[in-house]
Amino acid sequence: MTATPIADTFDPVAFIAMATRSGHNRTIGSRYHAHGKYPDGKGWCELALDYREDLVSDPETGILASGPILTVMDMVTSISIWLTTGIFQPQATLDLRIDYLRPATPGQTVIGRGECYHITRSVAFVRGIAHDGDPAKPIAHVAGTYFFTAS
Amino acid sequence: MAITLSPYARTMGFETSRDAEGHLLMTMPYSIAMRGRPGFVHGGALAGLLETVAYATLSEALGSDDKAVVKPINVTVSFMRGATEQLTYARATIERLGRRVANVEAIAWQDDPEKPVAVAQMNVMLSR
Known part of the structure; x- marks a missing residue:
């Protein structure tokens, strides 16, 4: 079978606008920051999470809880897959x-960045970092896998 | 010992209770604020619930006399099933409580604890 180039139909800006309008992404207040593709065609995406006192783990330290950061990292790594394939698929x-x-x-806004570094027919492998201003000094690293439920 | 919920846990509406054996349970009532893809709870909300019940269970095990500061090292969350629009339960088991590191497993379920929706494995540092 000859490979036919498929036009990218997935629009991350529109998707994030829709996904942050309601539901859990709205609860934590995450918003679009950036997205793109590497020269090899693999996608990446960034979301911003603004600091909020009602999302901290301990009022004494004021440190942001990890739950909202995980939510952001789940979203950016998910989107990096759809950017890589060019289509939205469950x-x-x-x-x-x-x-x-x-x-x-x-007090600092957290930026979560996710990328899809390998993809098979059934599984996508992702990784990412979260930082609070300087990408060279990350606050967290993530690694994960996703399964294409329709394949 | 009373459980003090974090501002994040209160924002999420987490509630604490006990099972028949007195084991700490944490519940997350469903609302639109938890929704991920249509019809399902967001994985990040489940992960937040698992981490919160793990820290509360660890804090109880340490007791109020122990001044150890608990710091997360890492968490691996496995998602087994889609969590639907209903109440989610979670509880944690401390697999090892050392002087400097604790290993904790937390599970979340809806209808049946034997069919978890998500499980978290956590390594936690205890700074003394």
Whole structure:
């Protein structure tokens, strides 16, 4: 079978606008930051999570809870897959591992960046980082896998 | 010992209770604020519930006399089934409580604890 180039139909900006209008992404207040493709065609996406006192884990330290950061990392890694394939297709998170390198600085906006680094017919492999201003000093690393539920 | 919920946990509407054996349970009532893809709870909300019940269980096990500061090292969350628009339960088991590191497993379920929707494995540092 000859491979036919498929035009990218997935629009991450429109998707994020829709996904953050209601539901859990709205609860935590995440918003679009950036997206793109690497020269090899693999996609990446960034969301911003603004600091909020009602999302902290401990009022004394003011450190952001990890739950909202995980939500952001789940979303950016998911979107990186659809950017890679160029189409939206249903998928389920198999697992997501997060390494907490250091606490987020209170008051700082957190940026989550996810990328899809390998894809098979059934599974997408993703990774990402979260930082609070300097991508060279990440607060967390993630690695995860997704399963295409329709394949 | 009373469980103090974090601002994040209160925003999420997490509630604490006990099972028949006195084991700490944490529940997450369903609302639109938890929704991920249509019809299902967001994986990030499930992960937040699992981490919260793990820390609360660890804090109880340490007791109020222990001044150890609990810091997350990492968490691996496996998602087994889609969590639907209903109440989600979670509980945690401390697999090892060392002086410097604790290993905790937390599970979340809806209808049947034998059919978890998600499981988290956590490594936690105890700074003394």
